[in-house]
Amino acid sequence: MDLDGDGHIDMLSGSWPGEIFFFKGFPAGRFGEAVKLKDKNGKTINIGGGRRPDSDGSILIAGDAKFEKDDKGNSIVVYEGEKIPVPKGKSAGITGTASSVCAFDWDGNGTIDLIVGDIGGSVYFVPNEGTKTNPQFGTEQMLEADGKRINIPGGDAGPTVADWDGDGKPDLIVGAGDGSVWLYRNVGTREKPVLQAGVPLVAAPPRGDPIVAARPGVRTKVCAVDFDGDGKLDLLVGDMAEQKPDRPDPTPEEKKEHDKLRKEFDEVLGTYRKLVDKLHGSKAVTDEDERKKARKELEETSERMMKLREKIPAESETHGWVWFHKRK
Numbered sequence: 001m002d003l004d005g006d007g008h009i010d011m012l013s014g015s016w017p018g019e020i021f022f023f024k025g026f027p028a029g030r031f032g033e034a035v036k037l038k039d040k041n042g043k044t045i046n047i048g049g050g051r052r053p054d055s056d057g058s059i060l061i062a063g064d065a066k067f068e069k070d071d072k073g074n075s076i077v078v079y080e081g082e083k084i085p086v087p088k089g090k091s092a093g094i095t096g097t098a099s100s101v102c103a104f105d106w107d108g109n110g111t112i113d114l115i116v117g118d119i120g121g122s123v124y125f126v127p128n129e130g131t132k133t134n135p136q137f138g139t140e141q142m143l144e145a146d147g148k149r150i151n152i153p154g155g156d157a158g159p160t161v162a163d164w165d166g167d168g169k170p171d172l173i174v175g176a177g178d179g180s181v182w183l184y185r186n187v188g189t190r191e192k193p194v195l196q197a198g199v200p201l202v203a204a205p206p207r208g209d210p211i212v213a214a215r216p217g218v219r220t221k222v223c224a225v226d227f228d229g230d231g232k233l234d235l236l237v238g239d240m241a242e243q244k245p246d247r248p249d250p251t252p253e254e255k256k257e258h259d260k261l262r263k264e265f266d267e268v269l270g271t272y273r274k275l276v277d278k279l280h281g282s283k284a285v286t287d288e289d290e291r292k293k294a295r296k297e298l299e300e301t302s303e304r305m306m307k308l309r310e311k312i313p314a315e316s317e318t319h320g321w322v323w324f325h326k327r328k
């Protein structure tokens with residue numbers, strides 16, 4: 001899509017923290033650096049994110065924040081240029097909303113709007129109240145289907161827009177945290193979409209399968225396109241899957257060695273937990289010499305754990321596939 005109407009295709013991306021990134025298109029297929037998209041008031045768009053109110057004075061921020069120290073050595077959280085002190089005795093945390101974005105003129109007024117999914121499984125419409133060459137994003141509206149908030153199974157809504165049933169009105173298609181893909185038909189008008197209850201287009205993969213080399217995974221992100229050119233819209237579905245690492249099975253000798261290392265790791269882990277409890281548990285020791293000794297032991301134990309972990313092959317690894325679902 002050409003979001004800024006300069007004749008060059010631009011790119012948008014959601015992010016784990018939540019902000020939406022704009023990559024301005026230039027001639028010859030080049031793109032500019034990622035820029036956080038702002039709303040019409042100049043505020044960074046971060047739907048459902050930002051600083052979460054917390055009654056006890058603790059701080060939780062969903063967004064592109066980081067921990068730093070001020071010049072007195074006190075912990076602060078830096079977010080959107082603001083330096084937020086962490087109150088004494090309170091906690092501070094940084095999390096994300098896993099935003100996923102699609103650009104489409106949802107209200108049919110000629111300006112490209114945003115459709116944004118989040119980790120909670122909701123989908124939002126962000127109206128572009130500007131013009132074709134000067135986008136101005138207004139306040140988001142949570143999308144409903146059958147009069148209820150869209151609630152994608154497993155969260156992590158990954159929305160796209162396409163006229164799936166070919167009636168001339170764009171429909172909403174959403175990937176889900178559990179690996180399924182849902183269709184929300186638009187039974188309203190082009191300017192005022194009304195969505196029906198969702199129906200699954202792709203079922204979630206069975207859970208608890210043995211780990212195999214390749215299979216559909218979760219957190220699906222969807223693109224609807226006529227991929228094989230037969231005139232019917234197909235689905236391309238990206239995912240995140242746990243799979244068996246691509247390497248030869250261990251020899252009996254290797255397997256014996258790995259089992260030995262795993263047993264050793266479990267023993268070291270037991271020691272590690274005891275030491276953590278000794279230092280930070282409800283009955284933590286108070287004697288400073290004893291604490292010093294425990295801290296040294298903890299350091300050595302962590303190091304041993306790391307070294308052992310390097311030698312033990314992982315039983316699974318994460319991988320992202322793209323699946324082609326042919327429309328019948």
Ligand SMILES: [Ca+2]
Nearest residue numbers: 004006008010
């Ligand atoms: Ca452009």
Ligand SMILES: [Ca+2]
Nearest residue numbers: 105109111113
């Ligand atoms: Ca619009």
Ligand SMILES: [Ca+2]
Nearest residue numbers: 163165167169
């Ligand atoms: Ca339609």
